[in-house]
Amino acid sequence: MRSLILFLFAACACQAQLRYTALRAPKPLKINGRMDDPAWARAPWTADFVDIEGVRKPKPRLRTRAKMMWDDKYLYIGAELEEPHIWATLTQHDSVIFKDNDFEVFIDPNGDTLEYYEFEINALNTGWDLFLDKPYRHGGKAHNEWEIPGLKTAVKVWGTLNNPSDRDRGWTVEIAMPWKVLGEYAHKPSPPKHGDEWRINFSRVEWKTRVVDGKYEKVPDEKEDNWVWSPQGEVNMHIPEKWGYVRFSTNK
Numbered sequence: 034m035r036s037l038i039l040f041l042f043a044a045c046a047c048q049a050q051l052r053y054t055a056l057r058a059p060k061p062l063k064i065n066g067r068m069d070d071p072a073w074a075r076a077p078w079t080a081d082f083v084d085i086e087g088v089r090k091p092k093p094r095l096r097t098r099a100k101m102m103w104d105d106k107y108l109y110i111g112a113e114l115e116e117p118h119i120w121a122t123l124t125q126h127d128s129v130i131f132k133d134n135d136f137e138v139f140i141d142p143n144g145d146t147l148e149y150y151e152f153e154i155n156a157l158n159t160g161w162d163l164f165l166d167k168p169y170r171h172g173g174k175a176h177n178e179w180e181i182p183g184l185k186t187a188v189k190v191w192g193t194l195n196n197p198s199d200r201d202r203g204w205t206v207e208i209a210m211p212w213k214v215l216g217e218y219a220h221k222p223s224p225p226k227h228g229d230e231w232r233i234n235f236s237r238v239e240w241k242t243r244v245v246d247g248k249y250e251k252v253p254d255e256k257e258d259n260w261v262w263s264p265q266g267e268v269n270m271h272i273p274e275k276w277g278y279v280r281f282s283t284n285k
Contacts, residue, residue, distance in 0.1 A: 051263045051277035053079055053233075055101040056284065058109060062102065064207045066158075066187035068111045076100040076111075079262050082237060087264035095203075097136075097237045097260055103281055105224050107185075107209040112136050112235065116203040119194050120242055120249040121156040127177055130154065130161040131238040131257070136206050139270060141232040142219035146273040149232075150215065152181070156204045158188040164218070168271040185209035197244040227283040234276035235262040 054077070062070045082097040084090035096115040103109060114136060121133045130153035131137070141149035146168065153161040164179035186208050192201025216223025225231065237260045241252040259268055263277035 050275065051080060053077075053101060053277060053279050054282050055103050055108075055279050056282055058102040058104045061104060061106070062109050062207070062209065064109075064185040064187050064209050066189035066205055066207050068100075068113070068189075068205050068207060072102060073100060073111060076102050078113075079235070082235070082260040082262055083264050085236070085259035085261045085265050085268055085270070087266055093239075093258065093260040095239065095260075097235075099235050099262065101233075101279055103224065105212070107211055108140075108215060110138060110206075110208040110210070110235075112206045114203050114205070114237060116156075116192075117200050118197065118242060118249065119156050119190055119192055119201045119204055121159070121194065123155055123159050124157055126159065127161050127163075128159060130159060133157075133238075134240055135238050137236040137238070137270070138208065138210075139234045139236070139273070139276060140210075140215065141273045141276065142215065142223065143221050144230075144232040144273070144278075145220075148218040148220075149273055150179075150218075151175075152184075152208070152210070154186055154188070154206055154208070156188055156190055156194055158186055160184070160186055165271070168273065170269075170271065173271070181210060181214045183211040183214065195249060197247065197249055225281040227281065230278045230280045232273055232276045233279045234270065234273075236260070236270050 058072045078098045099112040133155040135153050135155045138152045162181045164176040165173045167173035189205045212224040239258040241255045242249040265275050
């Protein structure tokens with residue numbers, strides 16, 4: 034009986050969809066990766082990320098959290114990733130970024146689980162932007178040719194990148210996504226109005242590494258960790274109905 038209760042609790046927790054209120058920025062944010070623009074101090078952090086499968090899995094060993102703000106031109110996203118050994122290799126735009134440790138953004142403007150955006154970035158500030166007409170499990174296709182003109186991104190490494198000889202604090206990410214692009218498949222006002230809600234989720238892919246000949250490399254035969262804001266219940270970020278909600282507010 035106790036096992037059944039725990040299972041049902043875990044299942045319910047996996048279905049829980051989080052909410053975040055994004056405050057309006059008083060002026061355009063400075064995108065330098067440091068998250069030191071004074072406006073960020075007003076924005077609350079999300080809850081710490083959890084395992085993608087939810088409470089059935091252990092708490093992530095490294096902390097990840099994010100913030101959001103907005104204005105008439107951009108959706109702003111800032112993220113903080115604790116990381117004692119910062120490692121990244123991919124430098125080509127639209128590489129499959131999750132082959133490195135990364136931070137990911139998923140946005141479904143009208144919450145219909147169709148026509149959603151994905152963006153991934155690593156500690157080298159290399160990005161991958163793509164659009165999906167529907168989830169892969171329903172025959173969806175990733176459109177890698179889709180781009181985000183006017184996108185602004187920056188990464189700040191709090192330590193040393195690809196240097197195993199020391200211990201790092203982590204890295205922070207800032208992203209400014211233009212509403213002009215996000216509105217392309219929104220089927221609702223973009224930029225949003227006060228009180229509007231969009232579906233969104235964040236993910237962090239983290240690989241275990243080891244040091245060989247003074248360089249980081251992935252530990253062989255080890256699967257990656259997937260840590261997220263709103264848990265999916267399985268190792269699959271492409272379940273938009275389980276993403277969280279962001280509500281846009283003009284309140285000060």
